[in-house]
Amino acid sequence: MIRDLPKGNAVIGQSGGPTAVINQSLVGVVEGLQTGLCHQGIVDRILGMRHAVRGLTQDDLVDLTDVPGDRLERIAQSPSAALGSTRDKPDAVYCQRIAEACARHNITYFFYIGGNDSSDACRIVYEHAKAHGHDLRCFHVPKTVDNDLECNDHTPGFASAARFVATAFRADALDNAALPGIKINIVMGRHAGFLTAASALARQSDDDGPHLIYLPEVPFDEDRFVDDVQQMVTKHGRCQIAVSEGIQDASGVSIGAKLIGGEKDDHGNVQLSGSGALGDQLAELLKKRLPKIDGKPPRVRSDTFGYLQRCWPDASRVDQNEARDCGRFAAKLAADGYTNGSVAVVRTSRTGEPYASECTRVELTDVAAKTRHMPERFIEGHNNVSRAFIEYCRPLVGELPVVDRF
């Protein structure tokens, strides 16, 4: 089989929003190639694209073949995309420039670490090369804090972001209990509510926040929201609320996008992060609609957790290991003679058993440009998550600080 492998160089890119463990995957691919195709004399140089396909087309490449192990390990432990990233989506002309760059640099293996838009870019590059008779082997390595890739139990990057969100809610709930009021925290997640749902891991006991959780999968209704909050304030004397940046009204219109105003990337995604507008507007709504206390509106605050969710340098151990494994597995797929594919993380343990997972190969077309949502069994009512979700999520995130108050 090895005789069928095209000799040449390998190139690796990191695309889309960075995560706390995308560099683990980068280093995983490098290690997998070093001990595999490089060792076998099939791959000569391992090249990194600066800012993904944008750098590739501009010959902006970094030679990763001989980076010392201790530097690789420091890179693996660092959040964000060490090579730089892009949101460029290759069209036919762009693909032609990619193909020319691959020819210039004698590239026969193309590894692309990213989310659903990036897996689609990987598919486009592969199909373009194939249609033009080039044996360019293309592999997608999964990455996204949104956890919205099909075929995956969960996606590298999600667990670390979930760890940040759960830790933040646990700490912020104490702040909210100390100076009681209504606190809205806006969580990343354009279409899928997994990351917002992870806020539920913050709860140590029944009256702990988050008291309300709003996901993009459940239509958001302003009147019902105001009623929910009032009920919780009556019950607990305070209310901590998790709101996904991706909440939509019953007709599927994004509430955040309406408020923030409509900057779009090449994939057609409207900007949701990097603005506090959604939280501020929901806070204003509550101040206006809830009963006054001593003649004044209730105390309502909002925080938008923002980019710290995807770069906070306290990654989940499980996430670090799985992200690394996904990179190594992609290199193995190439060594095994596959011409293309996407790596997926599959859970091999059942509920109650010690957590275990493995990597598997899935078709690029099964992942590319598709979005997975929270399944119904993970959602409870219109403002909470289920026990099944907690059991799904807890082993990924690791131990959280145990906190207490009088």
Place this chain on the structure above:
Amino acid sequence: MIRDLPKGNAVIGQSGGPTAVINQSLVGVVEGLQTGLCHQGIVDRILGMRHAVRGLTQDDLVDLTDVPGDRLERIAQSPSAALGSTRDKPDAVYCQRIAEACARHNITYFFYIGGNDSSDACRIVYEHAKAHGHDLRCFHVPKTVDNDLECNDHTPGFASAARFVATAFRADALDNAALPGIKINIVMGRHAGFLTAASALARQSDDDGPHLIYLPEVPFDEDRFVDDVQQMVTKHGRCQIAVSEGIQDASGVSIGAKLIGGEKDDHGNVQLSGSGALGDQLAELLKKRLPKIDGKPPRVRSDTFGYLQRCWPDASRVDQNEARDCGRFAAKLAADGYTNGSVAVVRTSRTGEPYASECTRVELTDVAAKTRHMPERFIEGHNNVSRAFIEYCRPLVGELPVVDRF
């Protein structure tokens, strides 16, 4: 001397915005009393006020005398105010109710952990009791993430918040380098720029962010801001910016307060946190005023770090120890026969020597309701901090994660 000490109960309150280590101070006072005045038979019960003076006047007290050591330690390690907090400021009528509550509960020692407003509340309570012939001994224990108490080298709570801010900037700078653009991060600090200045600790090398730092101590000018950002974008291809929520224009008007709209607490403080408005407005300003790129405004994002700065559960070790020591020292002041006072943290090491500090007693009137600002020697130009500030701040914050990129 001990025969002069009034027998009775002690009461402890936590007031103002919580921090990651205010519970260390609470536990420090409890420990100091247990081994001191309780042991000597002077103090009978150690009582905690729920939500500070508000709880005291409502007889909402927690008996802390016999809380087991392991629970106390868990409380000490927990962020936020375990007893609850308030922003109430006692006036004459309120003081009368406090005096009556102290009489009802046979309280002769009053400990109040908080910032400059809280030290003023402690002073008011002391002076009211004295004027009415009550021997109520009142001690203030310092706390504030703003680091703006007079007589202190720095204030318990600051170092942990600074640790969060520096870690956040270091991680976010990698995100900003991966997907280059302009990134504004809004940092707490109503009047003093110390916490915003701590962002400078994030830098590992010369081209690392934050590239610009705006403090309340330096008048903020929109035109100059736009020019500064353009220069950094030209130089680095990106720009990460630290902005204090407390920035003011040349006439001393708070820019955030103008934008957020003016909710005030009892101390006259305008709400600045719990809204993304300042960051969003500055982002809009840059999008409008900076040159377009390919016909589009530059990529500008803003995050407002919000309440996580004061509650993130990864406190600085130095901060934890000093906060605990301040609590113990306050109990010692009472045992030593002082009738009142505020605890201050003094640095005993010089620049270059291993860091060391100690607690000292200062007059309540020297701290109460006063605000310390960044001294000029800590400020460099109109958009940076000095090496002297870095040397001042670094030992307080502890080791930060070392990160790398290609």
